[in-house]
Amino acid sequence: MPTTSAATSAATADPPKRSAVRSLLRLWPYVRPIRTRLFSAAFVAIVASCVGLVIPLVLKWMVDGPVAGRDPGGVWLGALYLLLLGLAEAGLFGLRRWLVARPLASVEASMRADLFRHLQRLPIAFHDKWASGQLLSRGTTDLMLLRMFLAFPLTFLLVNGVTILVGMIILLAQEWTLGLVLLAPVVPMVIVCSLFERRYAAVARRAQDQVGDLTTVVEESVLGVRIIKGFGRHRSQARAFHELAHRLRGTELGKAKLLAAIWAVIVLLPELTIGAALVLGTVQVADGALSAGTLVLFLSTALALRWPVESIGFLLAMSQEAATATERYFEVLDAEPESSDAAAPGKPSDVVALGKPSDAAALDKPPTGSLSTGLRFEGVEFRYPDAAPDAPPALARIDLHIRPGETMALVGATGSGKTTLTALVPRLHETTGGRITLDGEDITAMPRERLRELVAVAFEEPTLFSASVGENVLMGAEHATADDLRRALAVAQADFVHALPHGTHTQVGEQGLSLSGGQRQRLALARAVVGKPRFLVLDDPLSALDVHTEALVEAALREVLAGTTALVVAHRPSTVLLADRVALLSGGRITAVGTHQELLRDNAEYAWLMSGADETVDGLSYVKEDR
Numbered sequence: 365m366p367t368t369s370a371a372t373s374a375a376t377a378d379p380p381k382r383s384a385v386r387s388l389l390r391l392w393p394y395v396r397p398i399r400t401r402l403f404s405a406a407f408v409a410i411v412a413s414c415v416g417l418v419i420p421l422v423l424k425w426m427v428d429g430p431v432a433g434r435d436p437g438g439v440w441l442g443a444l445y446l447l448l449l450g451l452a453e454a455g456l457f458g459l460r461r462w463l464v465a466r467p468l469a470s471v472e473a474s475m476r477a478d479l480f481r482h483l484q485r486l487p488i489a490f491h492d493k494w495a496s497g498q499l500l501s502r503g504t505t506d507l508m509l510l511r512m513f514l515a516f517p518l519t520f521l522l523v524n525g526v527t528i529l530v531g532m533i534i535l536l537a538q539e540w541t542l543g544l545v546l547l548a549p550v551v552p553m554v555i556v557c558s559l560f561e562r563r564y565a566a567v568a569r570r571a572q573d574q575v576g577d578l579t580t581v582v583e584e585s586v587l588g589v590r591i592i593k594g595f596g597r598h599r600s601q602a603r604a605f606h607e608l609a610h611r612l613r614g615t616e617l618g619k620a621k622l623l624a625a626i627w628a629v630i631v632l633l634p635e636l637t638i639g640a641a642l643v644l645g646t647v648q649v650a651d652g653a654l655s656a657g658t659l660v661l662f663l664s665t666a667l668a669l670r671w672p673v674e675s676i677g678f679l680l681a682m683s684q685e686a687a688t689a690t691e692r693y694f695e696v697l698d699a700e701p702e703s704s705d706a707a708a709p710g711k712p713s714d715v716v717a718l719g720k721p722s723d724a725a726a727l728d729k730p731p732t733g734s735l736s737t738g739l740r741f742e743g744v745e746f747r748y749p750d751a752a753p754d755a756p757p758a759l760a761r762i763d764l765h766i767r768p769g770e771t772m773a774l775v776g777a778t779g780s781g782k783t784t785l786t787a788l789v790p791r792l793h794e795t796t797g798g799r800i801t802l803d804g805e806d807i808t809a810m811p812r813e814r815l816r817e818l819v820a821v822a823f824e825e826p827t828l829f830s831a832s833v834g835e836n837v838l839m840g841a842e843h844a845t846a847d848d849l850r851r852a853l854a855v856a857q858a859d860f861v862h863a864l865p866h867g868t869h870t871q872v873g874e875q876g877l878s879l880s881g882g883q884r885q886r887l888a889l890a891r892a893v894v895g896k897p898r899f900l901v902l903d904d905p906l907s908a909l910d911v912h913t914e915a916l917v918e919a920a921l922r923e924v925l926a927g928t929t930a931l932v933v934a935h936r937p938s939t940v941l942l943a944d945r946v947a948l949l950s951g952g953r954i955t956a957v958g959t960h961q962e963l964l965r966d967n968a969e970y971a972w973l974m975s976g977a978d979e980t981v982d983g984l985s986y987v988k989e990d991r
């Protein structure tokens with residue numbers, strides 16, 4: 365898992381410098397399908413707001429009419445009007461909410477689905493660089509911010525703008541001198557708002573990135589809880605968490621200070637002008653230049669405009685956060701996925717054999733028209749995208765031919781490139797030179813779907829998903845039958861599942877934590893073989909097994925391997941003995957190929973790598989002979 369700092373830099377390096385509006389416009393494809401409802405809701409809210417502005421006009425009519433003329437009937441009529449207007453305003457706002465609630469939930473759901481689908485299609489190189497917490501926070505917090513923006517600020521910035529405009533027109537039409545007094549703070553407020561927007565954009569981005577970092581630490585602490593406890597690292601982990609939480613707290617406080625400042629300006633200036641208008645209006649009423657009803661209308665309209673004006677501060681803040689969330693969302697969505705013939709979404713990452721054709725035997729034969737020539741590496745070179753430019757490539761000049769039905773063991777010192785080489789076959793990484801062919805067909809020329817039907821992979825670190833044992837294994841072949849499942853479990857010596865509380869229906873916890881490492885490895889192996897793949901790539905899949913279980917797995921695996929072309933990474937001689945030939949990988953190059961005995965005799969490095977394990981070799985020789 366990438367470190368927090370590396371992931372942070374990957375996630376936050378050079379965020380695009382777009383204005384908030386341009387960032388938010390990128391949401392249009394998602395908003396388009398619900399535009400009618402959204403515009404209707406905005407229209408309803410504008411009408412509701414304007415209905416609210418009629419109330420001061422009724423008040424003026426009441427004060428200058430029935431109240432001045434001491435007409436109780438008129439006063440009651442006015443009160444009835446006010447009640448109806450109030451009810452209409454409340455009803456319309458309720459209608460607005462009803463109009464937007466469901467479609468906005470669907471926008472959030474479809475954005476989340478797109479993000480998830482895209483994450484499945486992004487290359488391993490992307491996932492190597494990005495911390496999972498950063499991706500998680502984009503799929504949760506950021507999308508929630510976007511839904512809130514579409515539900516509230518998007519509509520209310522418009523509604524409040526129109527309300528302020530209509531209110532000001534009413535005021536200017538009634539008495540333009542007092543209207544101008546109320547208009548006085550507009551210019552300073554626009555300046556303050558634009559300054560605020562710029563500063564808030566930076567601090568909002570920082571806060572959202574820090575939430576991603578914090579999520580990463582929490583996730584790592586939960587997943588790595590055994591290591592943390594085993595090494596007594598809970599204090600240092602807690603310290604790392606507190607440091608990040610402290611940093612986030614500081615950023616959030618910075619946000620709160622900025623909000624407080626703009627809030628103060630936005631509240632204070634209108635209050636001052638309302639006070640000034642009140643004094644001026646009272647003097648005019650005393651002089652007889654203004655009717656008492658007009659002054660009441662003036663004050664009640666100004667008070668009705670207070671909320672639309674005061675809310676601008678936090679509506680702008682929410683919009684800015686939504687713009688940042690949009691940027692962060694599209695940073696992931698803009699990342700280039702695997703080439704257009706990418707695998708279908710929803711594939712597990714550690715097993716690449718999915719979807720056995722309905723006729724299982726079809727996989728055991730090469731496709732019509734192509735010769736069965738096995739697995740061939742021709743001048744393959746690979747360099748990790750984030751490796752230093754002057755660093756040697758992880759793999760260079762790899763020429764290797766694994767014949768049809770042959771099992772080739774791949775042996776090499778740690779860091780020699782074994783995992784990297786195996787990852788190239790199912791195209792988890794793309795070769796940077798040379799080519800790999802399966803029965804003569806270049807793997808880059810075949811659709812990924814087909815490649816992943818042909819090749820199954822099991823890794824040393826087996827991942828189990830939160831699903832039943834059976835579902836986990838059958839991820840290796842969607843159309844496999846109960847018999848296939850039973851056979852695969854038998855090959856992987858995973859019969860222990862029948863003793864689990866609900867057999868193959870037993871749910872295994874997050875990452876299969878409730879099972880031992882060896883049990884998980886056996887399930888991952890069962891997953892790799894359940895689809896009877898033509899090509900099998902195993903990256904040291906038996907490392908967590910005891911010698912006896914390993915021998916049993918190997919005996920059963922040999923039957924599977926007999927009809928399969930296989931590349932098996934091996935550290936132990938016992939695994940090597942499974943193979944027909946061995947390839948020695950040294951510093952990213954194949955330095956020797958031969959049988960185990962030949963290499964033991966002729967190659968010092970191989971002999972050294974295999975040394976100290978004679979007992980196991982003998983033990984397995986017995987198994988082989990017995991077979």
Ligand SMILES: Nc1ncnc2c1ncn2[C@@H]1O[C@H](COP(=O)(O)OP(=O)(O)OP(=O)(O)O)[C@@H](O)[C@H]1O
Pocket residue numbers: 492748749750751758776777778779780781782783784785
């Ligand atoms: N994502 C990556 N980015 C850059 N370099 C990497 C990456 N993954 C592995 N490497 C480097 O590539 C080299 C080969 O690594 P690889 O994991 O293939 O070795 P290995 O032979 O499988 O080792 P082991 O036996 O310990 O599993 C190592 O030097 C490693 O540091």
